[in-house]
Amino acid sequence: MSYFPAFIRFDNKKILIVGAGKIAFEKCKHLLDFTSDITIISRLYCDEIKELISSYSLDFIQKDYEKGDIKGFDIVIAALDNLSIQESIYQESREFNCLCNCVDFTNYCDFIFPSYIKKGDLTIAISTSGTSPSMAKHLKIYLQKLIPDSIEDFLKQMKEYRATMPKGKKRMEFLNDKTKEYISKWK
Template identity: 35%
Template sequence: MNTSKSSVKNGYYPLLLDIVQRPCIVIGGGKVAERKVKILLRFGAKVKLVSPGVTNALRLLAQKGKIDIVERYYRATDLRNVSLVFAATDDEKTNTRIRDDARRRNIPVNVVDNPDLCDFIVPSIIKKGPLVIAISTSGVLPLLSKKLRQEIDAVVTRDYIRYADTIGKFRQYIINHIEDKKVRRDMMKRIGRMSMEELNGMGLKEIKRMFLQSDK
């Protein structure tokens, strides 16, 4: 893997990963590492943290059994059997060594505040119910990502969450109960043409009844 300044010109390939119960490691024990850990936990990762010192918040997470902490300096062997690596120490040489060790093992690595050393960067994230919106300036201007996140967050109201949740449940229902794929596609197209106001004004049972009766 290799990332350079060309990433700014070409941009990063956007990708949403399923990290539920996937082993991820964060090296570092400060506030930046704390933020990384909290985001990983929010998306269901299994987190190990390595650092000779940690914040009180990180220690509390460990006491609650949410993360594993190894209180010592980083070793290359810490990268065994992990899916993602986050180098979040305050020492540039250590972060570079972590990057090199991860790449030798073909493990994607993120180095905080140094896009040139990263295989991937973590975008500014909005997560509401099933909706996940990622915003990035390719590491050029994080403040702009934050500003855009705040503006979009204000627009994405509870109505959107309910809308997405209802469609998601209906989709799962027809997958489980209707074998004909063409009928499934037609139903999803029809429900997709309904406005958010229409769907949110109906319960899931009413939507099922309306669609299934019309196809008899």
């Protein structure tokens, strides 16, 4: 079954990453594009995670995961080599009603991390629902080349128009024309 594409606001959402190796580092790096309200629990950690913890003032609890550690978190990422611990974290997430992602264990994922492009307010997510992460990666690279760096300035301008113009058909047509004009210059 495919995953439904949704964009989640992280305002007031507490995120827990269990594990602090290379995969946890990659997941944390992606999350930091959207929030820094991240706690990491792990007895061992890689140098890259240590640097993120320091640079972003992330909460870090240096210990092994224990049942109950996910209490109070909205989103949990289990990035451990031990699949039985990942499974127990997923089962526990059912009790605490939080979203869970067990890396490389899709049967225990409420959501997956898509490949994505982020330029200012523009975010494009690409997923093959785990079928071919390499396709998502290469499609991302292809699309990145198509999107001009000026997109951030354009979106700021559009945001200003939306904030200052009265709602209605005239505004909608104006914004639509501006967008079509901007995109036509990409060719």
